[in-house]
Amino acid sequence: MVAHRSLSQIFAAPLVIAIVSTVGLVSALVGDGWWDAVSWAALGLPVLLYLLFVWRRRPN
Amino acid sequence: MTATTKSLRRWSAVHKWTSLICTLFMLLLCTTGLPLIFHDEIDDLLHSSVKPAEAPAGTPPANLDHLLANALAQAPGKVPHFLIWDRDEPGAIWVSVGPTIDANPVNNLLIRMDTLTGAYLDSPDVTGRFTYIMLKLHTDMFAGLPGKLFLGLMGILFCVAIISGIVVYAPSMRKLRFGAYRAQRTRVVRWLDVHNLAGILLVAWTLVVGFTGVINTWADLVLKMWQFGQLAEMTAQYKDRPVPSKLTSLNGAVEVARHAVPGMTPSFVAFPGTLFSSKSHYAVFLHGDTPLTSRLLKPALIDAETGTLTDSRDMPWYVSTLYISQPLHFGDYGGMPLKIAWALLDILTIFILVTGVYLWMRRRKAGVSQERAIANAAAIDNPALTS
Numbered sequence: 001m002v003a004h005r006s007l008s009q010i011f012a013a014p015l016v017i018a019i020v021s022t023v024g025l026v027s028a029l030v031g032d033g034w035w036d037a038v039s040w041a042a043l044g045l046p047v048l049l050y051l052l053f054v055w056r057r058r059p060n
Numbered sequence: 061m062t063a064t065t066k067s068l069r070r071w072s073a074v075h076k077w078t079s080l081i082c083t084l085f086m087l088l089l090c091t092t093g094l095p096l097i098f099h100d101e102i103d104d105l106l107h108s109s110v111k112p113a114e115a116p117a118g119t120p121p122a123n124l125d126h127l128l129a130n131a132l133a134q135a136p137g138k139v140p141h142f143l144i145w146d147r148d149e150p151g152a153i154w155v156s157v158g159p160t161i162d163a164n165p166v167n168n169l170l171i172r173m174d175t176l177t178g179a180y181l182d183s184p185d186v187t188g189r190f191t192y193i194m195l196k197l198h199t200d201m202f203a204g205l206p207g208k209l210f211l212g213l214m215g216i217l218f219c220v221a222i223i224s225g226i227v228v229y230a231p232s233m234r235k236l237r238f239g240a241y242r243a244q245r246t247r248v249v250r251w252l253d254v255h256n257l258a259g260i261l262l263v264a265w266t267l268v269v270g271f272t273g274v275i276n277t278w279a280d281l282v283l284k285m286w287q288f289g290q291l292a293e294m295t296a297q298y299k300d301r302p303v304p305s306k307l308t309s310l311n312g313a314v315e316v317a318r319h320a321v322p323g324m325t326p327s328f329v330a331f332p333g334t335l336f337s338s339k340s341h342y343a344v345f346l347h348g349d350t351p352l353t354s355r356l357l358k359p360a361l362i363d364a365e366t367g368t369l370t371d372s373r374d375m376p377w378y379v380s381t382l383y384i385s386q387p388l389h390f391g392d393y394g395g396m397p398l399k400i401a402w403a404l405l406d407i408l409t410i411f412i413l414v415t416g417v418y419l420w421m422r423r424r425k426a427g428v429s430q431e432r433a434i435a436n437a438a439a440i441d442n443p444a445l446t447s
Contacts, residue, residue: 010230013238014260019265028394029352029387039396046261047404053239053257 077222082217092198099191110181112151122178124311131155144328161333212277240286255415272385294371295338317344317360
């Protein structure tokens, strides 16, 4: 538990992830090769973070 | 009750009801959408097809008139509607034929032809395929345009549910770090954390895929708009002309179009009298060669009697919007790794839907309204819920 968080604290990380996802969604449309790779990484990020957060605190 | 609490209650009511109404259909869309991401791979695995002839690089393609005649020989009494270059298999061209020129193309026979030799390959009946059934369930639930528009409406509710979900995320997280997962707590708490975490991580993706899906349900209407708008304008001078008695060379028409729109590649030809053309023109649709411009089509209208160019214009914004929304919905524009990312995100979306329904049922059983639970984040620590 942490102290009462402000809206900007709550939404800072989600905002960054939303921007990264959007870059990923657009990037593969713009070009091939590296552009595709950016897309894979950016859209893989939410999945990776999900697994990370859930597994890290899994009950033993 | 403070104004903030009041407005939060309103937002959580919006989140609850939009979610509840669309969840069942969203589950259908997510589960049928999952195999559709890999429809090419599944079709290749389940169905065999005749391979086009091997030819050294640089072999010129067959004359299209010759190819068309070979295709029509396979379907006596039928008339051609469309000639389509296969996006993924450059060795194949599809000829779509129907009983009459104004018959509904949905029921057309598709004939697959060899691009280089112009010979007949096969004409698979796709309607019995697993991917076809998934596609029909996904696009209109076998209910035609009303089914499509209905699913579009569910998509709009889904988008509203996501946006209201962002609002109600805040009170839930007031005392928690980003990504909190309270593994030691009861299931209702854990699932709330999973729901919040996956929901907020996927916001951009679910909104984009959801909204582009909604735009796709309007495809038929967009086509009609284009037909009565730009197409009618481009062919206004032909309005009262009789239908040409004999069509000029298809191959010639495609060549004229190629020269009229340099740097673009033909994607498909609509024959005179079909939905995509006037009764007096071949409409040759060309595409560019980057991932983005390959989705944007530009029509060149070729007079089917004289074989000369009538007009070629960029399509209006509403058609371009539809074309760009397609890859963003299908996830087919960045190779296999992007498809895999799409599939994983889709599975996580199913998680969000299932945990959402579970949370609603638990709160109902515990007699704690969703609105109160969210408006007053402390309610989650209510013994009635966590016992």
